[in-house]
Amino acid sequence: MSSHRIEQKGRIDRSQVLTFRFDGQRYTGFEGDTLASALLANGVRVVARSFKYHRPRGVCNAWFDEPNAIFNVTLRARELPNCLATTTYLEEGMEARSVNAWPSAQNDLKAVLDFAHPMWSAGFYYKTFMWPNWHLFEPMIRRLAGLGKVSPDHYDDYVSNQRFAHCDTLVVGGGAAGIAAACAAADAGDDVVLVDDHRELGGGLFQQSEVEGHTPEDWIAGQRAAFEAAGGRVLVQTTAFGVFDHKMVGLVQNAGFGRAPRLWRMRTTRIILATGAVDRLMTFANNDRPGVLSLLGANEFLARYGVLVGREAVVLSNNSAGNQAAAVLAAAGMSIERVDARDANLKVLGSTVENALRLFDVLCFRYY
Amino acid sequence: MKRYSAFRLIREAATGNQGWVPAWRTPTPKSHYDAIVIGGGGHGLATAFYLAKNHAISDVAVIEKGWLGGGNTGRNTTAIRSNYFYPESAALYDFSVKLYEGLSKTLNYNVMFSQRGMLMLTHSEPDMEMATRQFNAMRINGIDAELLTAKQVQKIEPMLNFRSDARHPIHGGVLQPRGGTGRHDAVAWGYARAASALGVDIIQNCEVQSFITEAGRCVGVETSLGPIRANVLGASVAGHSSVLAELAGFELPIISYTLQAFVSEPIKPVLNSVVLAPAFGTYASQSDKGGLVCGGGLDRVPSYAQRGNFPVQETVLSGLSEMFPALNKVKLLRHWGGIVDVTPDSSPIIGPSGVDGLFINCGWGTGGFKAIPAGGYLQAHLMATGSHHELSKPFDLSRFVSGHLIDEAASSGIPH
Ligand SMILES: Cc1cc2nc3c(=O)[nH]c(=O)nc-3n(C[C@H](O)[C@H](O)[C@H](O)COP(=O)(O)OP(=O)(O)OC[C@H]3O[C@@H](n4cnc5c(N)ncnc54)[C@H](O)[C@@H]3O)c2cc1C
Numbered sequence: 001m002s003s004h005r006i007e008q009k010g011r012i013d014r015s016q017v018l019t020f021r022f023d024g025q026r027y028t029g030f031e032g033d034t035l036a037s038a039l040l041a042n043g044v045r046v047v048a049r050s051f052k053y054h055r056p057r058g059v060c061n062a063w064f065d066e067p068n069a070i071f072n073v074t075l076r077a078r079e080l081p082n083c084l085a086t087t088t089y090l091e092e093g094m095e096a097r098s099v100n101a102w103p104s105a106q107n108d109l110k111a112v113l114d115f116a117h118p119m120w121s122a123g124f125y126y127k128t129f130m131w132p133n134w135h136l137f138e139p140m141i142r143r144l145a146g147l148g149k150v151s152p153d154h155y156d157d158y159v160s161n162q163r164f165a166h167c168d169t170l171v172v173g174g175g176a177a178g179i180a181a182a183c184a185a186a187d188a189g190d191d192v193v194l195v196d197d198h199r200e201l202g203g204g205l206f207q208q209s210e211v212e213g214h215t216p217e218d219w220i221a222g223q224r225a226a227f228e229a230a231g232g233r234v235l236v237q238t239t240a241f242g243v244f245d246h247k248m249v250g251l252v253q254n255a256g257f258g259r260a261p262r263l264w265r266m267r268t269t270r271i272i273l274a275t276g277a278v279d280r281l282m283t284f285a286n287n288d289r290p291g292v293l294s295l296l297g298a299n300e301f302l303a304r305y306g307v308l309v310g311r312e313a314v315v316l317s318n319n320s321a322g323n324q325a326a327a328v329l330a331a332a333g334m335s336i337e338r339v340d341a342r343d344a345n346l347k348v349l350g351s352t353v354e355n356a357l358r359l360f361d362v363l364c365f366r367y368y
Numbered sequence: 369m370k371r372y373s374a375f376r377l378i379r380e381a382a383t384g385n386q387g388w389v390p391a392w393r394t395p396t397p398k399s400h401y402d403a404i405v406i407g408g409g410g411h412g413l414a415t416a417f418y419l420a421k422n423h424a425i426s427d428v429a430v431i432e433k434g435w436l437g438g439g440n441t442g443r444n445t446t447a448i449r450s451n452y453f454y455p456e457s458a459a460l461y462d463f464s465v466k467l468y469e470g471l472s473k474t475l476n477y478n479v480m481f482s483q484r485g486m487l488m489l490t491h492s493e494p495d496m497e498m499a500t501r502q503f504n505a506m507r508i509n510g511i512d513a514e515l516l517t518a519k520q521v522q523k524i525e526p527m528l529n530f531r532s533d534a535r536h537p538i539h540g541g542v543l544q545p546r547g548g549t550g551r552h553d554a555v556a557w558g559y560a561r562a563a564s565a566l567g568v569d570i571i572q573n574c575e576v577q578s579f580i581t582e583a584g585r586c587v588g589v590e591t592s593l594g595p596i597r598a599n600v601l602g603a604s605v606a607g608h609s610s611v612l613a614e615l616a617g618f619e620l621p622i623i624s625y626t627l628q629a630f631v632s633e634p635i636k637p638v639l640n641s642v643v644l645a646p647a648f649g650t651y652a653s654q655s656d657k658g659g660l661v662c663g664g665g666l667d668r669v670p671s672y673a674q675r676g677n678f679p680v681q682e683t684v685l686s687g688l689s690e691m692f693p694a695l696n697k698v699k700l701l702r703h704w705g706g707i708v709d710v711t712p713d714s715s716p717i718i719g720p721s722g723v724d725g726l727f728i729n730c731g732w733g734t735g736g737f738k739a740i741p742a743g744g745y746l747q748a749h750l751m752a753t754g755s756h757h758e759l760s761k762p763f764d765l766s767r768f769v770s771g772h773l774i775d776e777a778a779s780s781g782i783p784h
Binding site: 080116126134147149153 | 376377380381382385480481483526527531551557558633636637656658677678696697698
């Protein structure tokens with residue numbers, strides 16, 4: 001389909017081709033893709049504009065930690081504002097629009113604001129618009145701000161249903177640590193609930209080629225079966241969003257695009273957080289350019305969706321933990337130049353990012 | 369103080385933005401000041417500013433245990449209005465609204481006071497009668513007010529639920545056109561910058577731990593940075609007023625509760641005013657950045673924990689989606705709690721604390737952001753002259769002894 005897809009890789013179903021649009025342009029992806037992975041597979045680099053300067057932005061992470069790829073999405077005559085492209089699973093006929101860009105993210109007229117960027121330094125609005133009166137400027141500023149547009153339509157059935165539940169131990173995060181903790185607690189006789197916000201358990205395990213002699217899929221399936229046999233319950237597509245008084249944990253269970261999520265009030269006696277880690281953005285000039293991604297994001301796009309985010313990459317990290325991740329990408333066909341941020345001059349690096357991105361497709365970073 | 373202006377922005381832009389300096393100085397505290405203000409929220413900073421500006425007392429320290437505006441000033445939903453019922457309150461709050469109207473220019477700092485209108489909904493004929501009563505009171509008190517039909521309400525806020533199957537159909541409303549919102553951080557920072565320029569020392573990360581008293585008079589404070597003395601002291605510490613009072617050896621008729629607020633992801637403009645629906649216990653506006661800002665009632669149990677509980681969140685947010693069904697597809701971005709200082713009559717306490725040399729300004733509870741300019745102005749008057757300004761006299765602590773309460777709880781019905 002495209003040079004960004006890697007055969008055999010990913011949790012996608014290549015037999016089911018899905019058609020969708022982004023900013024009016026038609027693309028295809030596969031069942032199991034997110035909007036973001038499908039766009040990356042199609043080589044789409046600019047997916048958004050920054051809030052204030054309207055600088056071009058690309059997909060940067062693979063899951064909830066994505067700051068850029070935010071779309072208004074319409075499906076079955078239902079439009080939802082500000083959907084995160086990295087957590088919105090692709091469906092046939094989806095129509096995605098970039099937000100706060102006109103007419104499109106690729107060609108945004110409001111990018112003229114960037115030319116005068118020295119005038120819009122941090123907090124500039126506290127220093128002006130006072131004379132003759134703030135009310136003269138406010139309407140224009142309000143229209144420039146804000147991300148997605150909210151349609152005035154009221155969807156009658158967009159109503160959350162609610163569940164009240166109890167357990168002894170709630171495990172948040174279904175990666176290796178969460179699965180192990182949940183199994184151990186269930187084996188010890190606890191009533192255990194394991195929640196994960198992805199569609200399936202596994203967390204970062206899909207990046208591994210094998211787990212205890214099995215493929216990650218087989219290992220996860222085996223653990224899940226044993227866990228459920230011991231009485232454990234699994235909730236996927238479910239995010240724990242808060243711990244309230246008396247250890248009541250709020251859970252929100254995604255019901256699919258266009259349906260209101262379900263709210264769970266889970267009362268528990270023990271909470272185990274096994275929510276893994278995310279890469280932190282490295283600070284260097286121009287680190288927001290399209291093509292600059294987190295290393296974790298690049299690995300996830302490969303492992304879950306079979307998407308290689310670039311053919312030639314600079315991998316930048318300030319620790320040795322990037323090595324294995326980079327090796328996985330290399331094995332999938334990425335040619336990699338390693339840079340250790342502890343030796344690199346970030347100032348020089350920043351100014352050469354633009355050049356680097358001309359020579360390489362992407363720059364991946366890992367920072368602890 | 370180098371003035372802020374569009375011209376300055378252009379000049380700085382042309383020269384690489386190298387000329388900006390910190391908005392306020394960060395001095396080390398001296399051992400003695402003419403006046404000490406405890407609490408670096410809006411009220412404390414405004415007090416310091418007006419001490420310097422109105423009373424030429426600029427040897428002042430503002431002592432803040434955390435960062436400026438880290439209390440309720442940085443946690444509130446920024447509704448500004450003066451639609452109160454009793455003449456004393458109307459006079460006080462409208463004085464504040466008037467100061468707000470000129471504040472950006474007074475401080476040379478854009479506090480973005482946006483007079484987009486404060487709209488209170490009614491849902492029935494009896495509701496409408498109560499609204500008319502409020503409208504009449506406001507008019508008698510000289511405050512702008514308009515009584516609206518459902519059609520007029522719809523014109524202001526078309527997103528409201530006007531469907532025939534609405535659980536609480538909208539009957540009409542009362543509007544205060546001069547009401548609106550302001551930018552909360554800007555109010556704190558603007559006062560801080562202007563006060564600092566007049567010579568006020570702003571001391572952050574410095575906690576008042578006890579009071580120094582000599583011959584029955586309060587002459588200073590022990591802080592985490594050592595003792596600091598002054599001729600006169602004023603405290604504006606909102607939810608922690610009772611804690612401070614205990615240190616000073618007196619009691620306040622105040623109960624502290626958590627009040628929560630919520631902000632959604634940024635969206636293009638959909639709300640035009642500040643809308644309050646007493647039937648749902650929810651009010652909302654939209655910030656200039658695009659987030660829906662909403663709030664509701666107090667958490668049910670007294671607390672000093674700056675975090676919220678779930679039942680109140682559910683009440684407020686289900687109220688929001690009843691009011692604006694089309695907005696239930698919008699996701700929440702952040703929510704938080706602040707500790708508010710509630711008095712038995714829901715009116716503030718301004719005046720002598722009972723301990724010589726120490727004045728208090730507190731009890732603003734759920735609605736003191738709108739009163740920051742007035743609170744600071746009146747507290748400065750007290751500290752400088754030792755006696756009440758006409759406007760603050762009715763709000764003296766002694767009203768809880770004499771029984772002259774100003775019971776606004778019944779008239780407002782909801783915090784904001
Ligand atoms: C969620 C919420 C929504 C609100 N909405 C509105 C609204 O829409 N409109 C409105 O008008 N009002 C509203 N309010 C009320 C309003 O925020 C407050 O009344 C107002 O900000 C009080 O200002 P302040 O300066 O007195 O207190 P604060 O801003 O709380 O400042 C007090 C300061 O004192 C400091 N302090 C405390 N103890 C010490 C110590 N021992 N030593 C040194 N420093 C100390 C604290 O750190 C704090 O910074 C709301 C409040 C909350 C919590």
